[in-house]
Amino acid sequence: MSQEMITILAQKIAQTILKQPNRSIEADEALLSSGLIDSFSLVDLALLVEDEFGVVIDDTELNPDSFDTLEQLVALIQSKQ
């Protein structure tokens, strides 16, 4: 399940946030601290997770202390499901 979620998130992020559909994102790749997802796109990430998994990520959680990689994001989502 986790692997499947990582795959979905990687695809959606590459497509809708990075606008580089062919860009692959590793499960342990830094998303926020690296600047890969810029600050203007954080809200898009939260909306994408909400639409895909029905889980609301609070804006206070949109920082590298809460999650920085796809693995950590999936763990956060699962903790809310």
Added chain:
Amino acid sequence: MTTFSQVLQSAYQNQPDHVIITVQQAGAPDLSITYKELVEGAAGYAKTFTQQGIQPGEVVILILQHGIDLVYAFWGAVLQGAIPAIMPYLTEKLLPERYRHDLEALIAVTQPTAILTYPEFETEVRPALKPGDSVRALILSDSIEAPGAPDFTHLAGLQRDPEDIVLLQHSSGTTGLQKGVALSHQAVFHQLENLGSALELCPKDVVVSWLPLYHDMGLIAGFILPILTGTPLVLLSPFDWVKAPQRLFQAMSQYKGTLVWLPNFAYYFCAQKIRERHMQGVDLSSLRAVINCSEPVRDDGHQIFLEKFKPYGFSENALAVSYAMAENVFAVTQTRIGEPLYIEDIDRDRLQTQKFALPALAGQAAVRMVSCGKPIANVEVKIVDLNGNMLKDRRVGEVAVQSNCMLTEYYHRPDATAETLLEDGFFLTGDYGYMVGAELFITGRKKDLIIVGGKNVYPMDIEQLAMEVDGVHPGRVSVFGIYDEGKGTENVILVAEVDTEDEAERQHISDQIRAVVTRGSAIALRHVYLVDPGWMVKTSSGKNSRYANRERYLQEMPEEKNG
């Protein structure tokens, strides 16, 4: 009242319990600050600056996050008679070395006496200091004197003259940090008076702002104007807003906000990212004006904003526009509050080929223009040609401004100051536009500056970064902006010449460029376009012709052309 400190003293004595600022921070309860608390908090900083030997008229750089410390530190510097300059805080993705480089650039030109920052930030700032430089004190935020009643008889800030410089304002990046706009007390008060009357500022007004304080719109409209005019201010952090734009609307509703300033992209951002559930119970009927400022204004952004927020009580007549710049303290023009905007469709071909803005006839390709309003009181605007001669109505030229609230100078940059002044004292803005009667329309920019989300980006700063990447030809990088209709702001495009034809190597170079630019400037590139040697268009003197490179890029990538 002629200086900032005199106004604070009077407010402290006459209305100590008036709540002047409410600081909202995500995850924390709202913090209400009265004039008494503001002045006493600031007095702690003023005392510290005095103890550290800072003399009135010397520059103090503030590197603090958006919040109460920054508020007290700014006014503390003012009370002490020092000149505060707010530097953007290091964001997590920005490389510390790059930040240091920017800081060194700032120190070299501005010659500050002190830098104030957090203890945990000392390791980032310390290496930027060099033996023999101007900085005598690195002050840490945990060593500030406790708030307390100021001793007004000894307060150096009260000895300042109206003509003295009260603050410096920089734009970001290496280039921007080397050109600080120096403003006098008098210039700021004149601006507040001129703008206050255009806004019909009244005791019922409440300003709500999430704008960064190192930018003129945030610093003047969203900070100094409310505090010095007694208008309550609700201050949000830009970092909170960008993650949850609904916070702005919830704050407007909760505190009955009447005046808000936004850059153009924010109209799109708010309309697109906020969901119905965020708006439950929100009432926007108190808003007198949401003022579009600091980026080219687009009517379509206004329309989607209106459509989105009308159901919550937002009125179409609250859409307003201002043309502003730090060199005039802030506003140059302002549309009439509560009245419909002046919008016209202009013949696109004549505008582009003849620099003549005539209303389009039916069937002609047209550009929709939104007026920025008329000059506010005591501000004169004219449109000039390359020789500084005034142009007639509807002729496009450079916008020139003269007023009673102009900058004193670019701090320590007499060269830059002289470059921008016409013989008759008018200031050349670097923006192109035309006038219809007193209405000012902005059509473009003379400089290569890119504005992304209200933030000024200097292409040469980004080009320098990309040239550090292995495989990229030094001097063969070009950066420019292309307007994105979906976002209401510009995308940043980078073109670089590379030798290799290997796809994998090219992908690697492209990734490297993105990484180095993001970490060096906090700007995300929309597209990195790698080309073969000889692609780049140079001017006859060998300079980078960003305009010509942009044209060539658009020819090769027609799908990007939507502006």
